[in-house]
Amino acid sequence: MLTILGNGTVQAGACDRVSRRDFLSIGAAAVGGLSLSQLLQLEAQAGIGRSHKAIINIYLPGGPSHLDMWDLKPNAPAEIRGEFNPIRTNVPGIQICELFPRVAAMMDKFSIIRSLSDSDGRHDGYQCMTGHKFGERRPNGGWPAAGAWVSRLGGPVNQAVPPNLALMYPTGNRTWGEPGTSGFLEISHNPFNLVGRKPGESPDNMVLKDISLERLQDRDQLRTALDTFRQDADVARKLESVNTYAEQALGILTDSKLGEALDLTKEDPRILARYGKSDPKFQRDGAPKMIENFCIARRLVEAGARYVSLNYSRWDWHGGDGMNFPRSREEFPLLDQGLAALVTDLHERGLQNDVSVVVWGEFGRTPKINKRNSRDHWPRANAALLAGNLGTGQVIGATNKFGEQPDRRPVKFQEVFATMYAKLGLDAHRDRVFDGSGTPRYPVDSGIEPIAELL
Numbered sequence: 001m002l003t004i005l006g007n008g009t010v011q012a013g014a015c016d017r018v019s020r021r022d023f024l025s026i027g028a029a030a031v032g033g034l035s036l037s038q039l040l041q042l043e044a045q046a047g048i049g050r051s052h053k054a055i056i057n058i059y060l061p062g063g064p065s066h067l068d069m070w071d072l073k074p075n076a077p078a079e080i081r082g083e084f085n086p087i088r089t090n091v092p093g094i095q096i097c098e099l100f101p102r103v104a105a106m107m108d109k110f111s112i113i114r115s116l117s118d119s120d121g122r123h124d125g126y127q128c129m130t131g132h133k134f135g136e137r138r139p140n141g142g143w144p145a146a147g148a149w150v151s152r153l154g155g156p157v158n159q160a161v162p163p164n165l166a167l168m169y170p171t172g173n174r175t176w177g178e179p180g181t182s183g184f185l186e187i188s189h190n191p192f193n194l195v196g197r198k199p200g201e202s203p204d205n206m207v208l209k210d211i212s213l214e215r216l217q218d219r220d221q222l223r224t225a226l227d228t229f230r231q232d233a234d235v236a237r238k239l240e241s242v243n244t245y246a247e248q249a250l251g252i253l254t255d256s257k258l259g260e261a262l263d264l265t266k267e268d269p270r271i272l273a274r275y276g277k278s279d280p281k282f283q284r285d286g287a288p289k290m291i292e293n294f295c296i297a298r299r300l301v302e303a304g305a306r307y308v309s310l311n312y313s314r315w316d317w318h319g320g321d322g323m324n325f326p327r328s329r330e331e332f333p334l335l336d337q338g339l340a341a342l343v344t345d346l347h348e349r350g351l352q353n354d355v356s357v358v359v360w361g362e363f364g365r366t367p368k369i370n371k372r373n374s375r376d377h378w379p380r381a382n383a384a385l386l387a388g389n390l391g392t393g394q395v396i397g398a399t400n401k402f403g404e405q406p407d408r409r410p411v412k413f414q415e416v417f418a419t420m421y422a423k424l425g426l427d428a429h430r431d432r433v434f435d436g437s438g439t440p441r442y443p444v445d446s447g448i449e450p451i452a453e454l455l
């Protein structure tokens with residue numbers, strides 16, 4: 001991808017040391033073989049008029065504790081139930097952790113899956129991005145991430161904003177910062193990441209530093225820069241995508257939607273204050289606590305993004321300086337504030353029927369508390385919080401009395417994606433793409449259906 005930097009200075013506290021107002025990234029998001037009439041038909045089927053359907057995927061790297069957040073066991077022995085009490089929500093019969101009072105007060109606008117059953121057990125975001133287990137057989141090129149499927153089958157809403165965007169910070173544990181790839185799909189459907197791959201670097205390694213934001217309207221100069229880039233490109237995959245970048249770059253540069261969506265100075269300060277204050281420090285080998293990115297995700301969707309993925313903080317607490325309950329007291333209230341603000345925003349702006357939100361990690365945590373007053377990895381049970389364009393005010397599934405494993409309505413990661421695809425207007429068993437070997441591929445595996453209760 002191409003990145004065009006402005007002439008501004010580095011803002012204090014900017015994690016990537018580049019102000020959002022000082023760069024505009026130029027990416028590629030092609031319609032991917034759909035004719036205009038087919039694209040319009042897809043949007044009509046999805047109920048898209050002036051608005052559009054979208055997904056916000058909030059990934060919590062490290063495995064947040066299902067038992068301490070969404071699936072408390074107050075009647076279990078002390079070594080299992082932990083230190084937190086459940087509180088009532090505004091939906092009778094649903095209780096969640098006492099440190100999420102804002103979410104509890106608007107539980108009718110959320111739903112909980114308490115029975116995710118097929119967590120891979122790996123410490124990475126691959127399953128939260130693709131729905132697939134890491135070790136399963138893959139087609140040549142690999143499985144596309146969900147955003148790549150959405151980009152390929154849905155196409156762009158407008159030429160100013162790529163459909164598949166990411167706010168995935170690079171992490172010390174590399175796999176916690178990867179938004180997935182386009183896999184066997186065209187490279188143009190790769191996620192367009194809006195933050196740097198390494199601290200101190202701009203989002204991509206192809207930077208036209210001689211073009212500032214003040215000169216973006218000069219199309220001739222842009223064409224010259226793209227020609228230079230084409231000549232210098234030394235990787236075949238990059239070279240193949242240059243024409244797509246060139247076509248999309250002009251569309252992006254002639255519209256300010258993407259730049260404005262990234263600029264939080266254009267947000268109502270009273271609304272932005274709802275989200276809480278971000279902490280730009282990276283959490284050890286995890287992501288920073290950039291809670292304001294929840295607001296940016298909403299702004300990107302409004303600007304035209306169909307899919308936004310982001311990573312938030314670090315949730316791998318075993319003991320020592322990462323003790324489960326002290327860290328929970330720090331992390332839960334800010335997450336509570338940010339999620340409540342995001343969902344309130346969606347409803348106030350009339351987007352609750354257009355945007356699906358999922359919040360999850362790669363696995364749950366051990367029911368039995370370890371000797372360091374923490375919980376370890378536990379792939380046998382996991383949970384997710386959902387909101388927006390999904391059936392809300394309910395709990396899907398349940399675990400046994402100690403939270404060890406689902407004992408009612410087990411749910412797979414791919415079922416969650418199938419549900420969100422359906423709400424986007426995509427048919428995960430009809431909309432197919434042929435991989436490089438000529439094999440037809442679908443967004444989810446055969447036999448995987450949307451979760452009926454959420455439709």
